[in-house]
Amino acid sequence: MKALEVKNLKVVFPTEAGIVRAVEGIDIEIEQGQCAAIVGESGCGKSVTSLAVMKLLSTPPAIVRVDKLELGGVDIKNLNDKQMQKVRGKDISMVFQDALTALNPVMPIGKQIDEIFLAHGKLNFQAKEGEENKRINLKKEAKKRTIEALKLVGISDAELRYRAYPHQLSGGMRQRVLIAMAFACNPNLIIADEPTTALDVTIQAQVLDILKELQIKQKTSLMLITHDLSIVMSMADEIYVMYCGKIVERAKTRDLFVQPLHPYTMGLLGSIARLDDERGRFVQIPLSLPSPMRKPSGCYFHPRCSFATEKCKEDMPPLEKLDDGRCIRCWNYREIQNAKK
Amino acid sequence: MRKNEKPLIKLENVSVSFPVKNDFPFQKKRYVRAVTDVSMEIYPGETFGLVGESGCGKSTLANTTLGIQKVDSGKIFFEDQELTAMDKKQLKAARRSMQMIFQDPFSSLNPRFSVYEIISEPLRIVGGYTREQMRELVGNMLQEVGLSAGDMDRFPSDFSGGQKQRIGIARALILKPKYLVCDEPVSALDVSVHAQILNLLMDLQDKYHITYLFISHNLAVVKRICSRVLVMYFGKVMEYGDVDKIFANPVHPYTQALMSAIFDTDIDHKHERVRLKGEVPSPINPPIGCRFCGRCPQELDRCKEGDPPLLEIEEDHYVACFRHGIVEAETDG
Secondary structure, eight states, rough: EEEEEEEEEEEEEEETTTEEEEEEEEEEEEEEOOOOEEOTTSSSSSHHHHHHHHTTTTTOOOOOSSEEEEEEEEEOOOOOOOHHHHHHHTTTEEEEEEHHSSSTTTTTTHHHHHHHHHHHHHHOOOOOHHHHHHHHHHHHHHHHHHHHHHHTTOEEEEHTTTOOOOOGGHHHHHHHHHHHHHHHTTOOOEESSSSTTOOOOOHHHHHHHHHHHHHHHTTEEEEESOOOOHHHHOOSSEEEETTEEEEEEEEHHHHHHOOOSSHHHHHHHHHHHHTTSSSOOOOOSOOOOOOOTSSSSSSGGGGGGGGOOHHHHHOOOOEETTTOOOOOSSSSHHHHHHHOO | OOOTTOEEEEEEEEEEEEEEEEETTTTTOEEEEEEEEEEEETTTTTEEEEEETTTTTTHHHHHHTTTSSSSSSEEEEETTTTTOOOOOOHHHHHGGEEEOOOOOOTTSSSSSSSSOOOOOOOHHOOOOOOHHHHHHHHHHHHHTTOGGGGGGSGGGSSHHHHHHHHHHHHHTHHHOOOOOEEESSSTTOOHHHHHHHHHHHHHHHHOOOOEEEEEESHHHHHHHOOOOEEEEETTTEEEEEEHHHHHHHHHHHHHHHHHHHOOOOOOOOOOOOOOSSSSOOSSSSSSSSSSSTTTOOTTOGGGTTTHHHHHOEEEEEEOTTHHHHHHHHHHHH
């Protein structure tokens, strides 16, 4: 069964300066228990994709079109806001980038996690006496579950931290709270949108370890959204590379790192500094990202691509599916591979 | 210390602390010790890396080398002149040959200034140039950094992040400085632009023989472009010296942890990971003894008692860790 299936997702933002086509028809499939990473630079539409899957984009201004949006085999394409609220947190949840803005600053973190348990009624507690008692006991049960959830993400003194406000915690700690919240109801799918970008490198490693460990332990599917290819390798099973609102390459993690096919992926991998590098210049991708309102004609990457031909300037290549399930959007990938040999 | 070579910048036992705002009136004044007893030397023409996590005092240390930040104690020399003994006027003159580029090009350029005004501002402060001369200098500088002279009358909002950082570099180099502080010059930019800016910095260094102080949290980048490095944790030097020696043989557990926190992109080449426990402690009450206590995976009883001294373990490789002597003794015996 697929944890997530998205077919032909399009998101458009009409603005005064022009129409921004943020996402231009992308397909995503995530198998149950797998981790898929969406990699791309700022403005490539990766965050918009995650918000569209959560149905958190406000329409208007955004215009969202999708042929198929299924979560664990259940169609959520036509659910309205109220129905979606029951799905979010229970079947699908999200870890945001900036924990300080994602958490409520005037509420202890424990209470915020309690809310998820109370809202989704996943508490196996039967009331014996009157209504009043039931509510109090529910809250006690929620608190118990919250403390368990906090311990699970490696927060020491969970009972003490239950009462802490977000500003009293460090950045890494806050991110763990967000992860605890996301895993609280053991959802099918968790979307992590740049979960460690705001953290220091040693803390980032800790947080990613916890995320991976929980994902495997709870058999959750994970959609990891990031601009950093180097963190993806240890986390993801499959990688989607996005550029200017389109998927340019989709491959199993190992294949992508061993043999990138798209020139953009090659450039990204080449520009990452590695520990075993010699001193010297970096492989660079020339120019900078095009404006989302004025995307180039033909293949969006052609002005920056060193392999571009006349055809690339005129026609957008299709996302071609190869035998091993790999997808690639490039006219010349065969020639490029041959030239490399 | 390198023999037979004169350092461009020399720091001797520099300490900097900042007062903390009191929570209650009449409370005893508290201080954050941002930099504690740092000595280092930067040699002409080299790229010197400064590595550490946020809040460890990297930027404060960089500011002291520019004479922007007053020090509590210690001495700073720039080409034999003592910066710490200068008055304001002398400092201003000395600072002509030192410049800085900043992390965030979006906030370090005045949005109401044209590119010409931004880049020519240092020239105007120094004085003695006519408008025609300045326009010519700015035009040449723009070409050096990969923009065109025609961009002179546009405004920062017309440029992308990478181009803005190029403008920042042009502004820093217009006075032909000897020493340039690069404070995380690429971390605010898109990944595909990182390589462009780093390559540009290296090309300019070759051309003008500028000495760089390169602040970064990415050890892989530091290894690639720097010749010497200083690893800082909580205002103290953990490991310092030649890049090749430190990367071949990282002795301090913190350096080891930083190195294993860089995720390897070579899929068959798995390093053994060193994971740190705990969080970064509060800078107001740093741990007693070694600053790294509590997070160190190889902690000894001794570490809680006293500060380990910075010892030279091989030529141009210094480490502040008690474990080093013990490891040696174990392998010897």
